[in-house]
Amino acid sequence: MNQAFHEPSGHPPAQSIAGGADTPSAPGHGHVLLVDDEAAFQRLGGAFLRNLGHEVTLAGDGVQALAAFAQRRPELVLLDLAMPPHMDPERGLELIPRFAPVPVVVLTGHGDHALALRATELGAWDFLTKPIDPDMLRFVVARGLHKARLDAELATLRAGQALDAQGLDDMGLVGQATATVQLRALVRRVAPTQVSVLVLGPTGTGKELVARALHAHSARRTAPFVAIHCGALSAELLESELFGHMKGSFTGAYRDQAGLVEAAHGGTLFLDEVGEMPPPMQVKLLRFLQEGTFVPVGGRAQKRADVRVVAATHRDLEAMVREGSFREDLFYRLKGVVLRTPSLAERPADIPLLATRFLHRVAHNARLSADALAWLMARDWPGNVRELKAVVESAGALLMPPEREVDAPLLQLASGDMATEAPTPGTETSPAPAGTGPLDAALTELETRMVRDTLAAAGGNQSEAARRLGISRVGLVKKLTRLGLR
Ligand SMILES: Nc1ncnc2c1ncn2[C@@H]1O[C@H](COP(=O)(O)OP(=O)(O)OP(=O)(O)O)[C@@H](O)[C@H]1O
Ligand SMILES: [Mg+2]
Structure with a gap:
C-alpha cells in the first residue's frame, strides 16, 4: 500500500475496481486532472477517483499537466506540491495561476501549512495534506466540481445578459424579429440544463444552429458535440453507428468499434432528422434515454454514457405519432422542451440583417441597394435561411471589383429566378432617412x-x-x- 494514500476501509483495493473509459460522469461526476510525479499515487488516486465515477487525466509533471489542460480542459485540478526533498515546490506553485479559472486543489506534505497558504494566495481553491484521507478527497473533489459548475453557469448567464443588453447575439443566431429574439432567450435559458430538447421547424431555418448553440452554452461545451443523421442509414447501420459494435458481430466488423454515444460522452448528441429513425431503432434509443445504458451490436455487457440529447426534425412529428409511425413514448422522452425555428416568412424582419451578414462574409465591405432589399423582402423563400444565404453569397461573389453594391438584378441572376418574377424595384419604396x-x-x-x-x-x-x-x-x-x- 502506498504510504501517501490510505486505503478506504471497507472498500476493495482501488486497483481492482478502476473504472474504465465507459464510466459515465453523471451529474456530480466530472473530469479531474491529477498532477503528481509519484507513479504510485497517480495509479491509486486515479483509480480511486475513477471508481467514484469521475473521469481522470493523469500528468506526471508541469509540462504534461499544461499540455493535458490545453488539450481538454478539466473541471478540477488536483496538484501535488509535496515534491520529493530534492525537488522545488515553487515549480508546482507557478502552475496554479495557469489553470485559472478551473478550481485547483493542492496536495501538500503533512504540516506544510506555509506552502498551503502560499498556494491559496496564488489562487488555489482548497488543499489536502498527504497522506490523503480518501473520504476527504471524495468530499473535496465533489465540492470542487460543484463549484466549477456553478462558476460555469454563472459565466454563461452573465455573458448572455451582457450580450442581450447590447442587442447582440453570441450564438450565430442572427435576427431581430421578435420570434428570433425569443428563440435566443430560450436557448440561453434551456442550454445549461440537462433536459432533452426537440427542435422543430421547416428546412433551412437553423435547427442545427440551435442544437450547436445549446451545446456551446452548456457546461458540456468542452466535451464533444456529435451529430448523426437518423435518416441516412438503415436501422442496422444506425444502431452500430450509435452504440458501436463488437468484433465479428457482422461481416466487416474486424474489431470492436465504439459508437457515437460514447464519442459524445460528457457532451451533446444531436439526433438530426429524428423523424426518419427506423422503428426498431426507436425502441433502442428510448431504452438508452430512459436508463442511460446501451448494448453494442453483438455485445452482451451493458455500457453507460452520459450525453445530453438534442433532436431535430422538419417533419410533423405530432402527426407521425398520431399515424403511428413514430413512437409516442419516444416523442415524449425527446421533447423535454420544444424549440421552434420559424420559417423566414414568419419573420421577414430578419431578412435585411441576415442578408447583410451573409453578404459581408463573402464581400467584406459590400452593401445591398434599396431595390435589392425590396427584392429580398418580396421573394418567397421555401428553402428559408439556407436559401437566402446561398442567393446572397453567390450575388456577393458575382460583384466585380470595384463594384460594391449588390442590386436586385444581380440577386436575380444569382438566384436563377426568371426575369418576369422580379418585383418592380424602387418605385414604391420610401427614401431612407439621411445619415443612417x-x-x-x-x-x-x-x-x-x-x-x-x-x-x-x-x-x-x-x-x-x-x-x-x-x-x-x-x-x-x-x-x-x-x-x-x-
Ligand atoms: N438565425 C440564423 N442566423 C444565421 N445563420 C442562420 C440562421 N438560421 C440558419 N442559418 C444558416 O442557414 C443554414 C441552414 O441552417 P441549419 O442547417 O441549421 O438549418 P436546419 O433547420 O437544420 O435545416 P434542415 O432541416 O434542412 O436540416 C446554415 O448555413 C445556417 O448557418
Ligand atoms: Mg439540419
Whole structure:
C-alpha cells in the first residue's frame, strides 16, 4: 500500500475496481486532472477517483499537466506540491495561476501549512495534506466540481445578459424579429440544463444552429458535440453507428468499434432528422434515454454514457405519432422542451440583417441597394435561411471589383429566378432617412412597408392595424409620424 494514500476501509483495493473509459460522469461526476510525479499515487488516486465515477487525466509533471489542460480542459485540478526533498515546490506553485479559472486543489506534505497558504494566495481553491484521507478527497473533489459548475453557469448567464443588453447575439443566431429574439432567450435559458430538447421547424431555418448553440452554452461545451443523421442509414447501420459494435458481430466488423454515444460522452448528441429513425431503432434509443445504458451490436455487457440529447426534425412529428409511425413514448422522452425555428416568412424582419451578414462574409465591405432589399423582402423563400444565404453569397461573389453594391438584378441572376418574377424595384419604396447606414435604411424600409400594408389591409383602421402589428395605437401614431406616413 502506498504510504501517501490510505486505503478506504471497507472498500476493495482501488486497483481492482478502476473504472474504465465507459464510466459515465453523471451529474456530480466530472473530469479531474491529477498532477503528481509519484507513479504510485497517480495509479491509486486515479483509480480511486475513477471508481467514484469521475473521469481522470493523469500528468506526471508541469509540462504534461499544461499540455493535458490545453488539450481538454478539466473541471478540477488536483496538484501535488509535496515534491520529493530534492525537488522545488515553487515549480508546482507557478502552475496554479495557469489553470485559472478551473478550481485547483493542492496536495501538500503533512504540516506544510506555509506552502498551503502560499498556494491559496496564488489562487488555489482548497488543499489536502498527504497522506490523503480518501473520504476527504471524495468530499473535496465533489465540492470542487460543484463549484466549477456553478462558476460555469454563472459565466454563461452573465455573458448572455451582457450580450442581450447590447442587442447582440453570441450564438450565430442572427435576427431581430421578435420570434428570433425569443428563440435566443430560450436557448440561453434551456442550454445549461440537462433536459432533452426537440427542435422543430421547416428546412433551412437553423435547427442545427440551435442544437450547436445549446451545446456551446452548456457546461458540456468542452466535451464533444456529435451529430448523426437518423435518416441516412438503415436501422442496422444506425444502431452500430450509435452504440458501436463488437468484433465479428457482422461481416466487416474486424474489431470492436465504439459508437457515437460514447464519442459524445460528457457532451451533446444531436439526433438530426429524428423523424426518419427506423422503428426498431426507436425502441433502442428510448431504452438508452430512459436508463442511460446501451448494448453494442453483438455485445452482451451493458455500457453507460452520459450525453445530453438534442433532436431535430422538419417533419410533423405530432402527426407521425398520431399515424403511428413514430413512437409516442419516444416523442415524449425527446421533447423535454420544444424549440421552434420559424420559417423566414414568419419573420421577414430578419431578412435585411441576415442578408447583410451573409453578404459581408463573402464581400467584406459590400452593401445591398434599396431595390435589392425590396427584392429580398418580396421573394418567397421555401428553402428559408439556407436559401437566402446561398442567393446572397453567390450575388456577393458575382460583384466585380470595384463594384460594391449588390442590386436586385444581380440577386436575380444569382438566384436563377426568371426575369418576369422580379418585383418592380424602387418605385414604391420610401427614401431612407439621411445619415443612417444600410441596415437602418433597410429596417426603416421594412417598417414602412409593413405599417403601410397593414393599415391598408385594416381598411385604414388604426386600432386594428396596431393590434395586428402587436403595438399600441399611440405607438402606431408615433411610427406614422416618424416614417412620414401620416
Ligand atoms: N438565425 C440564423 N442566423 C444565421 N445563420 C442562420 C440562421 N438560421 C440558419 N442559418 C444558416 O442557414 C443554414 C441552414 O441552417 P441549419 O442547417 O441549421 O438549418 P436546419 O433547420 O437544420 O435545416 P434542415 O432541416 O434542412 O436540416 C446554415 O448555413 C445556417 O448557418
Ligand atoms: Mg439540419
